[in-house]
Amino acid sequence: MAETTGGLGVCYWEGTWISVNKGSTAANKAAWEEYGCGWASSYAGEYDPDDAGKWYGGCAVDNQAFFDKKGNVLPSIETFNAKKETPAPETSESSQQSSAEEKPEWIENGSFENGVAPWVTEVLTDGETLDTSDDSTQAAKTGSKSLNLWDEKVIHFKLKQTIAHIPAGEYTFSFDLMGASNRDHTVTPYVGTSKGQSVTATGWNSWVNHSFTLTLEQDADNLEVGFDCDFKVADTWIYLDNISLK
Ligand SMILES: [Ca+2]
Numbered sequence: 001m002a003e004t005t006g007g008l009g010v011c012y013w014e015g016t017w018i019s020v021n022k023g024s025t026a027a028n029k030a031a032w033e034e035y036g037c038g039w040a041s042s043y044a045g046e047y048d049p050d051d052a053g054k055w056y057g058g059c060a061v062d063n064q065a066f067f068d069k070k071g072n073v074l075p076s077i078e079t080f081n082a083k084k085e086t087p088a089p090e091t092s093e094s095s096q097q098s099s100a101e102e103k104p105e106w107i108e109n110g111s112f113e114n115g116v117a118p119w120v121t122e123v124l125t126d127g128e129t130l131d132t133s134d135d136s137t138q139a140a141k142t143g144s145k146s147l148n149l150w151d152e153k154v155i156h157f158k159l160k161q162t163i164a165h166i167p168a169g170e171y172t173f174s175f176d177l178m179g180a181s182n183r184d185h186t187v188t189p190y191v192g193t194s195k196g197q198s199v200t201a202t203g204w205n206s207w208v209n210h211s212f213t214l215t216l217e218q219d220a221d222n223l224e225v226g227f228d229c230d231f232k233v234a235d236t237w238i239y240l241d242n243i244s245l246k
Contacts (some may be wrong), residue, residue: 031120078104146241160226174211179238
């Protein structure tokens with residue numbers, strides 16, 4: 001907007017309509033009516049019988065990207081803060097630093113304070129299942145929980161989540177890792193086809209922050225981000241926390 005002649009700003013309309021996504025129109029209608037998450041409920045028919053009274057419920061433009069279908073806020077909410085702070089072109093070190101700090105977070109639930117989802121595991125070792133991939137209060141680098149990954153056997157798996165859409169640009173992927181120091185294993189972070197260095201945990205509660213930078217040459221849809229975890233000996237365990245892509 002700052003570069004548009006006469007541009008005053010943007011208007012954002014009804015960001016709190018949530019799709020609910022119960023699996024069928026009938027189920028969605030019941031949820032909209034019970035929780036009031038559509039554009040209007042049947043009660044609006046009292047003062048607006050012709051429009052809201054007939055067409056209450058959800059809307060073709062609900063779930064406009066600030067909240068997921070369960071009402072959890074998404075990283076996109078940072079957009080307006082980021083834009084509001086965009087300064088006039090200036091190259092001082094302090095202004096570069098402050099704009100870097102305000103970059104939006106693209107990882108959802110990177111601190112495992114809200115369970116494990118949307119993180120999922122994909123086991124690459126035939127016939128194996130991962131014994132433990134749970135959020136844990138045993139240890140945390142940020143907040144009060146982290147993710148514990150453990151298996152009684154040798155196992156190779158991925159921990160990942162998918163970013164629906166992310167613009168081209170330069171990003172830093174970072175995370176904190178701790179875990180068994182006496183078990184041969186590697187943890188390799190990746191963002192799409194970009195891989196960071198393979199690292200190894202260094203002991204109980206010995207949290208180490210790792211990061212790598214990457215460039216997305218083009219906007220990406222359904223970008224997979226996560227870790228390739230290769231537990232080369234039995235009974236290997238790690239904890240991950242504070243995962244970030246900015
Ligand atoms: Ca945490």
